[in-house]
Amino acid sequence: MKRSLLLCIAVFMMFGARADEGMWIPMLIGKNYDEMLRLGLRLSKEDLYDINHSSIKDAILQFGGGCTAEMISDKGLLLTNHHCGYDAIANLSTVERNLLDNGFWAHNLQEELPAQGVTALFLQSMEDITPRVKAAVGNATGEEYTKKFDAIKKEIEDKESAGGKLVANVKDYFNGNQFFLLIYKRYTDVRLVGTPPKSLGKFGGDIDNWMWPRHTSDFSMFRIYAGADNEPKSYSPSNVPYHPKKFLPVSAKGENEGDFSMIFGYPGRTNRYEVSYGVDLAINVVNPAIVACRDLRLGIMRRHMDKDTATYLKLTSSYSSIANYWKYYIGQTEQLKRLMVVNKKSKAEETFTKWEKEHNMPADLMTKFAGMYADYTPYAKHVVYNTECFRAPAITRMALSLKPLYDAYDRHKGKLDDDTLKKYINAAKMAYKPAYKVFEPRTDKDMFTEMTEFYYKAFPKAELPDVYTKDILKGKASSRAAYTSYTNNVFAHTFLTDSNKFNAFCKAPSFAKLKSDAAMQYALSFVTNYATRFQPKIDAFNYKKAELSRQYVHELMEQKPEKLFSPDANSTMRVSYGSVLSYDPADGIHYNYFTTLDGLMAKYKPGSDEFDVPAKLIELYKARDYGNYADVDGTLHTCFITNNDITGGNSGSPVMNANGELTGTAFDGNWEAMSGDIAFDKKYKRTIVCDIRYILFLIDKLGHADNLVKEMDVRY
Helix, strand or coil: CHHHHHHHHHHHHHHCCCCCCCCECHHHCCCHHHHHHHHCCCCCHHHHCCCCCCCHHHHEEEECCCEEEEECCCCCEEEECHHHHHHHHHHCCCCCCCHHHHCEECCCHHHCEECCCCCEEEEEEEEECHHHHHHHHCCCCHHHHHHHHHHHHHHHHHHHCHHHCCEEEEEEEHHHCEEEEEEEEEECEEEEEEECCHHHHCCCHHHHCCCCCCCCCCCEEEEEEECCCCCCCCCCCCCEECCCCCCCCEECCCCCCCCEEEEEECCCCCCCCCCHHHHHHHHHHHHHHHHHHHHHHHHHHHHHHCCCHHHHHHHHHHHHHHHHHHHHHHHHHHHHHHCCHHHHHHHHHHHHHHHHHHCCCCCCHHHHHHHHHHHHHHHHHHHHHHHHHHCCCHHHHHHHCCHHHHHHHHHCCCCCCHHHHHHHHHHHHHHHHHHHHCCCHHHHHHHHHHHHHHHHHHCCHHHCCCHHHHHHCCCCCCCHHHHHHHHHHHHHCCCCCCHHHHHHHHHCCCHHHHHHCHHHHHHHHHHHHHHHHCHHHHHHHHHHHHHHHHHHHHHHHHHCCCCCCCCCCCCCCEEEEEEECCEEEECCEEECCEEEHHHHHHHCCCCCCCCCCCHHHHHHHHHCCCHHHCCCCCCCEEEEEECCCCCCCCCCCEEECCCCCEEEEEEEECHHHCCCCCCCCCCCCCEEEEEHHHHHHHHHHHCCCHHHHHHCCEEC
8 A cells, every 4th residue: 555655646746737726636745735835734744634544534525426525523414515415405395394495404313304315425545556457458449448447447346345335436537547446435324404595505596606706605414324333324213423533623713815725525527638629619519509408408497397386396406407507518618718728728739749749759649639529520419419408308318217128128039037127127217216206297298399399400300310200290391389299199108207107017027018118219219310320430539539638648747747737627535725815807897705794685686586585684684693603894704715726526615724624615616717627727716615604604593503503613
């Protein structure tokens, strides 16, 4: 282990961006530590990450598969974002007891509510396994490389999972130039403890999303439970609160401009080594296609959610997720253009190509990238529409849950042995469940009708699935009436929209019933069209891109040996550091580094979906009843900003001061820097944080849950 660590540190330092940019591996903080000290950090390297003793890394967890959370007490209490707990909160809500809209606070352990399906992953260890992986893949390229990598990945993960007691994950870094084995413990008994009402947890709604100034109390609280031995255990009333190795103290002292700021978390995915051709494709083809599909999808959902509370509760989590990245892609495109990222990358690539020639490098990589993207561009829109349009209706995803079973039947001429059948049926049940969960018949009918029509209008007729000519139009002109009629026929001749009929099929499956199902016929037409006409081209592009990208990053590091490179985010633990910092978004405009409850109330609009607030908050505001949580000037700060480098997946990440004390929870980025996943911009990049003092105020004064405040180590 020590040898691997030393090797990894050596490689990390050799790879060698400035501290302003980067999501760094905590175990390998290396030279970054000096910059952190310069910015004000007052902790040791071991305080940040220690394999043998408790450290900050032990207080950080991956929450629910796509967010971050932090432990804030020795009794398993955790803090994350409201939007990270949104799905769990919606699932626990009913029309009669609407926790999502009204908020919820547990005043003792007995009142906490099991959040089914929510998981908490704690990192146990990391190990550099680069030599082992590279030995296994050798000089393989393309599809052969992927097969060999997948094989060694599975072999290592199976061996290191301790028979399923641990989660083992092999991850690549620097576009496949480095590999780590990460070991986690997974806890599955997670219970809802507290959430502000949606009007505060999503204050500003889609209007304020990705914007500063911001006043959103984007937080929720859960508790992890374990067995008597503190080890993971499935939900049981006899389980006890988990005792973490480390939890974060809370600072209620506030922040000042220039204060040191540090964020730990699980950033999802960045693509900062993307070449100019890829950015150009995103701006002109991919992003506009995603936005167009999601725009239509959201409009359909919104129509039905506004009419019925039960529909709203069923769809609201899905709607929120779709809307979040609908606006993200609008902003990313706008900022990539404004910051002239294609032009900047092109100039850097010219310099790189010149360096290649001067050093007699064997490959003209940029010429190869240009040719590869030119070949792929005609198919890029199909990739988007396959995901964002064809799969938008729940009925389509329910049909696709049975596609592997259909293929197995097809391969074996309609006959499968009991063991094989059981395997495919169990897989179908697992895939069907999340799609059926968000199936609302009236909404899905409209979604199916309009998405099918939308797909037809997006492509030349020669590129469309045969279901259009065979079943939908049948020689007639495209019209809404034709699509509506077809939709009614599909929904009338499928067993998929009735869970009882689906379960009955699973008990007595047959190939004939699958083949005759109208929804299956529709889905199979699309899947077959995509698989035969486009998938080979797309696969070839992906294999080639992976190969060229590995080589490109490797050569970049040779070109600039003095530079400290940061690996792209890949849903593994990272740390970023910087300062609390205001900014100027445009000429003549200055944004302060914090917002206040005064600013929130200035936005208040009674009855508004985005800007209404509870009557109790208005009372507290008018009385200036802020408790111990007001700033020195008597105002209550709601949010603040830092120049930390984060991305999706960092939602819920703890924002800490120089002493490692929790000062807030990160929940968003700012509009002017939405190019950040592709191109970091030092001038504009900001992280938006919910101030811990606002969180404490809402828990205490609005929720009357001072039991939770007393449970924390709050430092005033």
